Amino acid sequence: MSDRSAPRYTLFGLALIAAVVGAALLLARPAQSDNASKPAPAARPANSLQSLAELDGKAPSRRQLNIQHWNTAEGARVLFVEARELPMFDLRLTFAAGSSQDGATQGLATLTNAMLNEGVAGKDVTAIAEGFEGLGADFGNGAYRDMAVASLRSLSATDKREPALKLFTEVVGQPTFPEDALKRIKNQLLAGFEYEKQNPGKIGGKALFANLYGNHPYAHPSDGTAQSIPGITLQQLRDFHGKAYTAGNAVIALVGDLSRSEAEAIAAQVSAGLPKGPALAKPAQPAEPKPGITHIDFPTKQTHLMLAELGIDRTDPDWPALSLGNQILGGGAFGTRLMSEVREKRGLTYGVYSAFSPMQVRGPFMINLQTRAELSEATLKLVQDILTDYLKTGPSQQELDDAKRELAGSFPLSNASNSSIVGQLGAIGFYNLPLTWIEDFMQQSQALTVEQVKAAMNKHLAADKLVIVTVGPKVAQQPLPAPTDKNTAQPLGVPEH
Incomplete structure (x- = not known):
């Protein structure tokens, strides 16, 4: 399962496609109307709100998604939806660079992704954050079981878009992996592992995946373990980035106030700034577990x-x-x-x-x-x-x-x-x-x-x-209360936080 917990460092977590995989639960087609014989309503702005009275029992209107697609010269798949309502755009890169690609080094994918915005040539993590903030842009990233992502939201005006894209391309394609940042993030992860020892939900979840997947790559936690994280080296991060953050291993999703030619230019710029290389093979199917x-x-x-x-x-x-x-x-x-x-x-x-x-x-x-x-x-x-x-x-x-x-x-x-649309496009491209x-x-x-x-x-x-x-705990068990047709006023259990 794609690990939805965002990295616990100086990163914006991405709630993926419930994500990626849960988005389908929200996708629907509006009910067909039988009012074809009624007079057409007056024209209205495309982006105006509808009142409940206007709906009159019908499903709200939806945005028409004209998905355009192409491949960059380096092999990245691009999906684009033009949306002119707001003067901004969303860009999401999705790589087959999740923890299922960790191999024997558990936590490698998470650490690599966490280090993207810790340094580029001439800028440390603070300068990178200030650079995006000064342009009114947001950078986000996260690593999960299947994938790793990096995202940018920026104003579409040229004077804001171009420097934001330049910085984004450097962060994703040419991170410097500073050693002091690696030590800090390792310590944050290790502190998180200690905290999880007091969280029965975390303990149970890790045991469940281990029992369900056995020796399969999905079995181990996306963040790695207290035993695996300390030994990960800078060279291992650089090597993983060089093979997993390639253009051939990427899906580029774009939505916003852009023309097709502008979208093509953005995709070409981002793709050219990534390492060169092919897509990585997906994991093998898991074996049936023992119940x-x-x-x-x-x-x-x-x-x-x-x-x-x-x-x-x-x-x-x-x-x-x-x-x-x-x-x-x-x-x-x-x-x-x-x-x-x-x-x-x-x-x-x-x-x-x-x-x-x-x-x-x-x-x-x-x-x-x-x-x-x-x-x-x-x-x-x-x-x-x-x-x-x-x-x-x-x-x-x-x-x-x-x-x-x-x-x-x-x-x-x-x-x-x-x-929400850029997340759907990323899922469509990533899962083909x-x-x-x-x-x-x-x-x-x-x-x-x-x-x-x-x-x-x-x-x-x-x-x-x-x-x-x-x-x-191991305690003496009691029988269940008898069911009632009336909703219980207060559940017997008390939620734990």
């Missing part, structure tokens, strides 16, 4: 319950059906199967959620919650029973209709900002999806039947294949 329960003793009043099994990769044709099926099971907020049975009827938790995270190769399907320690075993069995029943019966027609309606209604939010993927996803989702959703969920999930990690 079972691992308990980690931890002194707390709550027990964290984490259930997982291997899901799908990003190009699997069943993704629309699985996305919608998971939305009904536990992917939304209130009203899902899991929230209804575990929180609303029994008050066992503040929140229980399920998610598919499709990646370059099979990402995880996970269910997460925490509950009172003395109810943990019975709560775990309840969650397993809910999954078993859902796979056996599938969703109801009403549940499917509601999920489709919610998906369609959320569509305007998915392309309401340039930053069709340019029509957004529309395809919505058309396929809205056409799904109950039986198709049920078949897809059963094809990829099985209740007896779960890898389970629990983190909490």
